[in-house]
Amino acid sequence: MSEDRYKARQQRIKEEVDARVEAAQEERGLVLVITGNGKGKSTAGFGIIARATGHGQKCGVGQFIKGTWDCGERNLLEQHGVDFHIMATGFTWDTQDKTADTKVAQETWQYCKAMLADPAYDVVLLDEITYMVTYGYIGLTEVKNAIANRPPEQTVVITGRAAHRELEEMADTVSEVRNVKHAFESGLKARKGIDW
Secondary structure, X not given: OOHHHHHHHHHHHHHHHHHHHHHOOOOOOOEEEEEOOOOOHHHHHHHHHHXXXXXXXXEEEEEOOOOOOOOHHHHHHHHHOOEEEEOOOOOHHHHOOHHHHHHHHHHHHHHXXXXXXXXXXXXXXXXXXXXXXXXXOOOHHHHHHHHHOOOOOOEEEEEOXXXXXXXXXXXXXXXXXXXOOOHHHHOOOOOOOOOO
16 A cells, blocks of 8 residues: 555544544443453453542442452552452352352442442442342342442443343443453463462
């Protein structure tokens, strides 16, 4: 491609992007869903929390499923004023006790609902909450209502596999992380600083 054709093409792309940026005038908090079977959903959610924290925004995290072990994200972000509420039972296949898991999920959810109702929070991450909805530990309608009734400037990030269709429908942005290859499938152990 000649230099002139390249410049003309890039100018057209710039004009299209500039027009779309100009047309996007609404400002409000967003709902983001990061789902799929691939690795990186929580990592992406924590990346948003790190970015917002870096801009001086108030952030909170409700962490479901994981929680009984050292967490690099929590170690760093708590030092910068990010509030964490952790289910702290580990994976549900570890406990095999639905009653106990439901109770702890509900306790964590109460903290999350308080954050979702508090206009002081700019961003709230509901990490791995999709499992809680799928397993029936937390009702879908209750989650949807809390998100729908949050302060208008607050952004909510939902992570986890198999996000319910209704959560995806209410979201402004939905990203699906696809599994192509995973080290664990080759027998490699999870690594501190990479996986947790």
